[in-house]
Amino acid sequence: MAEHLLDVRNLSVEFHTASGTVQAVRNISYHVDRGETLAILGESGSGKSVSSSAIMNLIDMPPGRIASGEILLDGKDLLTLPADQRREINGRRIAMIFQDPLSHLNPVYTVGWQIREAMTTHGMDREKAESEAQRLLGRVGIPEPERAMKKYPHEFSGGQRQRVMIAMALALRPDLLIADEPTTALDVTVQAEVLALLKELQQETGMAVMIITHDLGVVAKIADRVVVMEKGVLVESGSVREVYRNPQHPYTRKLINAAPGKGEMHQPPAPREPILSVRDVRKTYGAFTALKGISFDLMPGETIAVVGESGSGKSTLARILLRLDEPDGGSALWKGRDLFTLSSAELYALRRDLQMVFQDPTQSLNPRMTVFQLISEAWVIHPEILPKAKWRARVEELLEQVGLKPEHMRRYPHQFSGGQRQRIAIARALALEPQLIICDEAVSALDVSVQAQVIALLDRLRRDMGLSFIFIAHDLPVVRDFADHVMVMQKGELVEFGTVRQVFEAPRQPYTRDLLAASLDPDPDVQAERQQVKRSAL
Known part of the structure; x- marks a missing residue:
């Protein structure tokens, strides 16, 4: 019997590209034991998914190449086995679930x-x-x-x-289940259910679990040990509690410090004349009622977060406020004018005031356009904003404002990371000098440190430019750090509304309490305490 179920030793993986060789994984070693859950923590580009792909023989070769190392399953090196034996092991001994099942x-x-x-x-x-x-x-x-x-x-x-x-x-x-970001895009309650299911199944079958994630809350919830990767290198490993309480590497400390939900809560702005007043908005699709009489007021310079599970009506509300969908009833007064009764010409003129940043910048940015073309397109549509002679200087200014470099304007979206693409989407929204930006899950798929940077950027823009935000999210710690007020939606209804402090510290509705209880905390001791309370309640 081998010492470990899976033992990865000195693994290096590289990819040959037109611009040279990229070392995706550099000389990493870790192991997983039977019945254990190991988390591989790191941001995009850290090499965590590449190392798991090497285990499953999923790396395209070429352009990929395993430059060195061993991958031992019960002492047998998988890298030396013929293809038919690897196929027999995949599925039977080692199985994998992916981030996007669709x-x-x-x-x-x-x-x-x-x-x-x-x-x-x-x-x-x-x-x-x-x-x-x-x-x-x-x-x-x-x-x-x-x-x-x-x-x-x-x-x-x-x-x-x-x-x-x-x-x-x-x-x-299987003896080993590899889960690659299995809960990233899921609602908090569904995420909690899936992680609990994995833990139950592990206890039933005795399998080992290797979970790949950038979410510290997932690590605290499910893992026994954690290894931390940065830019292809394994920089730290240990028990979850040891690494969280006493991180040795600066990168690990950066990840822990970037975890949301620990900062000061916002003090809402003083009551003023609302910039947007929504009353009794309703929407039905066939037999399905998506919105059941939603009403709220948004003040200038304020952020209202909209939270709730999939199907609660959050995105439908956003689309209706922007007239991408038509409501069945109600009103939305923007500076006293009802958005729902405006003609096409009036709405066209108003579009520059109301902008949206979508969840997936890969889909919302045209891949055939350079960054300069993407941002300056706003002025093609609304030429009264800026004369053409000033476009280049303004694009440079906007890119610097969102933390990018002027030379980035010549690149295409695929040449950027996910966090950088989201910054480009924000710069594009700012090009029209809007007064309201609706963010629909705009940071949910970003790494924790990139997410913190984007939230800090939006917060600074709000202070400097007086912007208002409607911030749709399922990540409650981010909401706690960024919003002034919180709207909780369930099955098309507004079930709770209050300041961040009211909703997070004294939630009135059972549904809100369930959402907060399902939200993961990066502190393993907090997670263990919650689990103990849950067991005591059963």
Whole structure:
């Protein structure tokens, strides 16, 4: 019996590109034991996903190349095994679940077929695979598993799709489950459910779990040990409590200090004449009621956060306020003028005052346009803002304002990181000199330190320019640090509204209390205390 279930030794991975060789992983070593949960923590580009891809033999070679090292499973080096033996191990001994299940589930096959395939490929007969797939769907909490077997991936919610992926990964009872950012885009309550499910399944099966994440709260919730990676190098390792309480490396300290939810709460601005007054906004899609009479006031220079689970109506509200969708009833007075009754020409003129920053800048930025073209497009549409002779200087100024460099204007979106692309999206919104910016999950997919930088940037812009924000988010610690007031939405209704301090320290509604309880804290002692309280309540 080998000392460790998985033992990665001196692993180096490099990629050959047109601009030279990129060393994605440099001489890293770590291990995972049976029944243990190891977290690999790091930001985008740290090499954490590349190292797991090497374990699963998922690196395209070329351009990739494993330059050195060993990957030992029960003492046997996977890198020396022939391809047919690696295929036999993948799925049966080591399984993997990914960040975006919609991208990794085949849209043209039912989920039942896809789970069965994972078993029949490794020799299980079809009838047994059918009954086992149905049992697994029930075990991971999918309602009516017999009917669910016949459904396609798009017919499930994000959290349910992740559960389907977990069922598929567990089909052959692997010794090691690798989970690559499995909860990043999920609501706080769904995230808590998925992490609790992984822990339950681990206790049932005795499997080891390796979770790859940039979220300190996930590490505190589920992991026993953690290794920290930066720019392809393993910079720190230890128990979760040791690393959080006494980090040795500056990068680890930077990650811990960047974790949201620990700063001073905002004092809301003094009551004034609202810049936006929303009354009784309603929206129905067929038989589904998305908004049920939403009302609130937004003051100049104020940030209102809108929180709630998927399906609560947050994004529908944002789209209606910008007239991207039409309401069924109600009013939205912008400086006394009802946005819902404006003509197309009037709305066109008003667009420059109301801007939006979307969740995914990769999809919201045209890949064929340079940064200069993306930002200056605003002045093509609204030429009265700025004469063409001043465009270049203003683009440079905006890029510097959001923490980028003037020379970046010549690049295309794919040449930037996710955090940099979001900064470009913010610069584009600022080009029109708006008075209100609606941020729809604008920081949810960003690394913790990049997220902290973007929030600090938005906060500075609010102070310097007097901007107002409607900030849609499911990350409650970020909301606590950034917002003045919080709107809590559930199934199309506004169930609670108050200052950040009122909502976070004295929530009135059970639903709000459930959201706050499900929010993960980066402190492992806080997580352990919450778990103890939960067990005592059962």
